[in-house]
Amino acid sequence: MKGAVLYGPKDIRFEDCDDPKIIEPTDAVLRLAATCVCGSDLWPYRGLQPIDGPTHMGHEYCGIVEEVGSAVKSIKPGQFVVGSFATSDNTCPHCQYGYQSACIHREFMLRAQAPFLRVPNADGTLVPTPGGTPSPSLVPSLLAASDVLGTGWFAADAANVKPGGTVVVVGDGAVGLLGVLSAKQMGAGRIIAMSRHESRQKLAREFGATDIVMERGDEGIARIKELTKGIGADSVLECVGTQESMMQAIHATRPGGYVSYVGIPHGVVLDGQKLFFTHVHLHGGPAPVRRFLPKLIDLILDGTIDPGKVFDLTLPLDRVAEGYRAMDERRAIKTLLQV
Amino acid sequence: MKGAVLYGPKDIRFEDCDDPKIIEPTDAVLRLAATCVCGSDLWPYRGLQPIDGPTHMGHEYCGIVEEVGSAVKSIKPGQFVVGSFATSDNTCPHCQYGYQSACIHREFMLRAQAPFLRVPNADGTLVPTPGGTPSPSLVPSLLAASDVLGTGWFAADAANVKPGGTVVVVGDGAVGLLGVLSAKQMGAGRIIAMSRHESRQKLAREFGATDIVMERGDEGIARIKELTKGIGADSVLECVGTQESMMQAIHATRPGGYVSYVGIPHGVVLDGQKLFFTHVHLHGGPAPVRRFLPKLIDLILDGTIDPGKVFDLTLPLDRVAEGYRAMDERRAIKTLLQV
Numbered sequence: 001m002k003g004a005v006l007y008g009p010k011d012i013r014f015e016d017c018d019d020p021k022i023i024e025p026t027d028a029v030l031r032l033a034a035t036c037v038c039g040s041d042l043w044p045y046r047g048l049q050p051i052d053g054p055t056h057m058g059h060e061y062c063g064i065v066e067e068v069g070s071a072v073k074s075i076k077p078g079q080f081v082v083g084s085f086a087t088s089d090n091t092c093p094h095c096q097y098g099y100q101s102a103c104i105h106r107e108f109m110l111r112a113q114a115p116f117l118r119v120p121n122a123d124g125t126l127v128p129t130p131g132g133t134p135s136p137s138l139v140p141s142l143l144a145a146s147d148v149l150g151t152g153w154f155a156a157d158a159a160n161v162k163p164g165g166t167v168v169v170v171g172d173g174a175v176g177l178l179g180v181l182s183a184k185q186m187g188a189g190r191i192i193a194m195s196r197h198e199s200r201q202k203l204a205r206e207f208g209a210t211d212i213v214m215e216r217g218d219e220g221i222a223r224i225k226e227l228t229k230g231i232g233a234d235s236v237l238e239c240v241g242t243q244e245s246m247m248q249a250i251h252a253t254r255p256g257g258y259v260s261y262v263g264i265p266h267g268v269v270l271d272g273q274k275l276f277f278t279h280v281h282l283h284g285g286p287a288p289v290r291r292f293l294p295k296l297i298d299l300i301l302d303g304t305i306d307p308g309k310v311f312d313l314t315l316p317l318d319r320v321a322e323g324y325r326a327m328d329e330r331r332a333i334k335t336l337l338q339v
Numbered sequence: 340m341k342g343a344v345l346y347g348p349k350d351i352r353f354e355d356c357d358d359p360k361i362i363e364p365t366d367a368v369l370r371l372a373a374t375c376v377c378g379s380d381l382w383p384y385r386g387l388q389p390i391d392g393p394t395h396m397g398h399e400y401c402g403i404v405e406e407v408g409s410a411v412k413s414i415k416p417g418q419f420v421v422g423s424f425a426t427s428d429n430t431c432p433h434c435q436y437g438y439q440s441a442c443i444h445r446e447f448m449l450r451a452q453a454p455f456l457r458v459p460n461a462d463g464t465l466v467p468t469p470g471g472t473p474s475p476s477l478v479p480s481l482l483a484a485s486d487v488l489g490t491g492w493f494a495a496d497a498a499n500v501k502p503g504g505t506v507v508v509v510g511d512g513a514v515g516l517l518g519v520l521s522a523k524q525m526g527a528g529r530i531i532a533m534s535r536h537e538s539r540q541k542l543a544r545e546f547g548a549t550d551i552v553m554e555r556g557d558e559g560i561a562r563i564k565e566l567t568k569g570i571g572a573d574s575v576l577e578c579v580g581t582q583e584s585m586m587q588a589i590h591a592t593r594p595g596g597y598v599s600y601v602g603i604p605h606g607v608v609l610d611g612q613k614l615f616f617t618h619v620h621l622h623g624g625p626a627p628v629r630r631f632l633p634k635l636i637d638l639i640l641d642g643t644i645d646p647g648k649v650f651d652l653t654l655p656l657d658r659v660a661e662g663y664r665a666m667d668e669r670r671a672i673k674t675l676l677q678v
Contacts, residue, residue, distance in 0.1 A: 093570045094594050102594030102618050230443075231432045246611060255433050255441030255624070261615065268611025272585060272604030279441050279624035285594070285615050 003114030004057045004320040009047030010328070012321045017056065020111070020118035025071035028122035030081065032063035033139045035112050036311065037323045037335045038085075038147060039173045040264060045324050048266060058113030059085035060146040062139065063339075065126075072122045080133040081126040082297060083119055084289035085109050085147045090124030100124075100290035108286075113320055115339045127293040134301065140308025140336055141300040144178065148334065149296055149307040150289030151262050152178030152239070156186055157292075158260035158283040159235035163187030168224055169209075170249045171239030172200040174310040174334040175262060177207055179237040181305060184208025188235070192227060194220055194248070200333060203309060217244055224252040232257060238284070241265045255279035262287055311336040342453030343396045343659040348386030349667070351660040356395065359450070359457035364410035367461035369420065371402035372478045374451050375650065376662045376674045377424075377486060378512045379603060384663050387605060397452030398424035399485040401478065402678075404465075411461045419472040420465040421636060422458055423628035424448050424486045429463030439463075439629035447625075452659055454678045466632040473640065479647025479675055480639040483517065487673065488635055488646040489628030490601050491517030491578070495525055496631075497599035497622040498574035502526030507563055508548075509588045510578030511539040513649040513673040514601060516546055518576040520644060523547025527574070531566060533559055533587070539672060542648060556583055563591040571596060577623070580604045594618035601626055650675040 003017040020029050035058050043049040062082040068075055075081065087107045088100035095103050107120050119125055134142060141149075152175050161167055167188040169179045172195035183191050184207060192211040193204035201212045215223045224233060232254030238245055241263030249259050261284035275282070299305045313332035315323050323335030342356040359368050374397050382388040401421040407414055414420065426446045427439035434442050446459050458464055473481060480488075491514050500506055506527040508518045511534035522530050523546060531550040532543035540551045554562045563572060571593030577584055580602030588598050600623035614621070638644045652671035654662050662674030 093568075097593065097595045099593075099595040099618055229432075241611075243611075254436065254438075256436045256438040256627075261611075265611030265615050270609040270611060270614070272580075272582075272600075272607025272609060275609070275621075276600065276604050276624050279438055281620065281622040282614075283620040285618035288595075 001115050002318070003111060006044055006051060006055045006057050010045060012045065012057070012324050014318050014320050017114060020116050022067060022069045023118065024120060025069035026121050026123065027069045028065050028072060028075055028119045028126060029067045030061065030063045030117045030119060031066050032061050032112070032115055032117055032339045033080070034062065034143050034339060035317070035337045036060050036143055037320070037327055037337070039175060041324065042328055043264070043266060045328060056111040058111060059109040060143060060148070061112040061117055062142045062146055064133070066116070068122060075122045075126050075128065079128040081128050082142050082145050082293060083126045084150060084293065086286055086289070087119065087121045087125040088290050089121050090290060095124065098291045099288050101286040101288040113317070113337060115317065125290065127297060129297055129301065131301070138300060140311050141306055142297065143336065144307040144310060145293060145296045145300060147289060148174045148310060149178045150292050151175045151287040153182040153292050153296060154287035154289070155179040155237040155239055155260045155262040156182035159237050160258040160281070161186040161188050161235045164189040165234040166190045166228055168192045168194065168233040168236045168252050169239060170194050170236065170245050171263070172197060172204065173239060176237065176239035177203050177310055177333070178307050179239050180204050180209050181207040181307060183237070185299070185305065192224065192233070197330070199312070203333070206309070217248060220248050221251045234258065239263055241268065243268050250275065250278055250280055253278070253280045257281070258283070260284050310334045314338060340454050341657070342450060345383055345390060345394045345396050349384060351384065351396070351663050353657050353659050356453060359455050361406060361408045362457065363459060364408035365460050365462065366408045367404050367411060367414055367458045367465060368406045369400065369402040369456045369458060370405050371400050371451070371454055371456055371678045373401065373482050373678060374656070374676045375399050375482055376666055376676070378514060380663065381667055382605060384667060395450040397450060398448040399482060399487070400451040400456055401481045401485055403472070405455065407461055414461045414465050414467065418467040420467050421481050421484050421632060422465045423489060423632065425625055425628070426458065426460045426464040427629050428460050429629060434463070437630045438627050440625040440627040452656070452676060454656065464629065466636060468636055468640065470640070477639060479650050480645055481636065482675065483646040483649060484632060484635045484639060486628060487513045487649060488517045489631050490514045490626040492521040492631050492635060493626035493628070494518040494576040494578055494599045494601040495521035498576050499597040499620070500525040500527050500574045503528040504573040505529045505567055507531045507533065507572040507575040507591050508578060509533050509575065509584050510602070511536060511543065512578060515576065515578035516542050516649055516672070517646050518578050519543050519548050520546040520646060522576070524638070524644065531563065531572070536669070538651070542672070545648070556587060559587050560590045573597065578602055580607065582607050589614065589617055589619055592617070592619045596620070597622070599623050649673045653677060
């Protein structure tokens with residue numbers, strides 16, 4: 001088969017790779033229905049995160065089970081499944097606490113920008129869609145559940161979004177936009193999206209944003225304070241991962257409010273004493289998507305949510321390089337790759 | 340009157356000061372029943388926190404109301420009251436959310452190491468003891484409620500201590516010891532106190548510690564992991580405020596667990612990416628003691644808790660300098676000053 005391999009900054013190639021096989025008896029191999037490019041893929045693509053030689057890319061996936069290892073019990077060939085970017089046994093203590101992305105057997109997925117994919121710990125990682133193979137029209141949303149929706153949902157959950165609460169979302173990438181959708185589902189009363197891009201503002205409003213703030217940094221913080229009568233927001237979702245976005249999130253939050261951060265921080269440093277006096281709650285990390293997958297799949301299948309709207313560019317897999325380029329240049333929010 | 344004034348490192352003087360007066364109509368003036376020296380007083384005492392000229396000291400207090408301003412409604416002369424180190428109107432949005440130590444009218448108390456004390460925003464700050472003036476034997480515990488107990492209680496609350504949970508307390512100062520007491524009251528199943536000092540270990544056990552860990556740093560973390568079957572603790576109370584203690588707390592916590600930090604951080608820097616991958620919840624700040632005061636006063640008056648045990652040295656106020664010295668040299672856990 002052929003898959004996407006990153007050779008260096010802005011150098012993604014679609015080239016021959018080994019077909020995935022069952023290695024451990026707990027593995028499954030999937031034939032993907034679709035895959036996509038993640039905002040986090042852009043860090044190494046831009047040369048902002050070092051790579052150690054040519055690197056297979058992709059960690060978002062859904063599709064049909066082709067084959068399972070001898071120890072796989074609940075997952076069967078022919079099932080349509082969605083999995084997380086982090087594998088999990090779903091039985092260890094961390095998994096039982098709902099932190100499957102800290103599973104003692106966690107592996108971060110790679111190589112999903114390809115037609116076939118090996119998934120370790122299949123029973124604990126994969127969730128079959130109830131009612132068999134879903135309609136192709138639902139594939140983009142189910143694919144989104146694999147990471148970007150699950151991460152946006154975790155952002156809202158970790159920021160303690162409650163019915164009637166005031167929520168700010170920092171970042172208008174796909175995760176931020178789906179943080180808006182998640183906050184709406186959790187009953188937030190007011191959802192302020194921080195965005196400067198018209199198409200993203202539009203989608204944010206469609207997903208439930210009640211206000212748009214275009215200012216950033218100190219001006220952005222001042223604007224949030226103004227909109228919240230000087231108090232600050234109850235819940236702030238930091239969906240970028242830079243020092244500026246983190247500071248914007250922390251200082252837009254009221255004392256006793258909640259900041260979540262779900263994008264891998266790059267160069268972020270927190271001054272303990274300053275953080276202390278803000279009085280915020282802080283929680284984040286790689287999203288435990290597996291915790292939320294059954295619920296998210298149900299919400300998608302019954303038509304309550306349509307997170308697949310974040311895919312505003314669809315390309316065949318062999319044009320993966322163009323998919324990266326469009327996201328890098330912010331011409332696309334998120335690229336879906338047809339297998 | 341005479342009060343304690345810090346002139347520079349290790350230079351505390353007991354000298355003439357102006358008698359406090361009503362300045363704002365919302366003020367009260369108290370005749371203190373007792374006051375004390377705080378662990379946080381040691382930062383400037385040791386020269387580790389700059390002072391801007393001679394500085395009046397003390398922020399823990401309880402006593403009898405001598406006089407109130409014309410706008411004070413609920414607090415009356417003759418009442419015995421306890422207040423927090425941070426004043427609050429108890430009506431602003433931050434107060435209503437339970438973060439009175441972030442009140443929009445907050446002032447940090449000073450000058451409490453003296454016989455008389457002006458307290459701004461008396462109605463919102465002071466809590467009278469039900470049933471009139473308490474027995475003198477209860478004064479140490481009521482004084483502890485003013486800061487060190489309220490802060491230990493907040494540490495346990497902010498670390499989400501739950502019935503049956505595994506709790507670690509980093510720091511064996513008075514706040515850490517009362518964090519142990521608080522965790523016990525909240526039903527923790529296991530309370531691991533990190534302490535190297537025999538007298539403090541003894542008090543920790545008396546307050547409810549089930550295990551003592553003497554190791555620090557990486558060895559301390561390894562020991563906690565060993566005691567928790569490799570998982571880490573559910574709740575960790577960081578009651579020191581140094582880089583080492585903060586790292587010890589964060590890395591002793593399980594993914595998805597809770598770290599509270601209640602001592603003003605000095606030189607603490609957090610790496611955003613490393614924090615991200617620990618998956619912990621982090622919450623702290625100046626303790627909103629006012630939120631907890633009514634409950635803490637009740638627990639003291641009905642004999643459920645005896646936090647006054649942290650005072651292992653009692654001196655007359657004019658020997659305040661010796662009180663600081665004993666704490667600085669760790670000969671005393673906490674010094675009560677008789678007025």
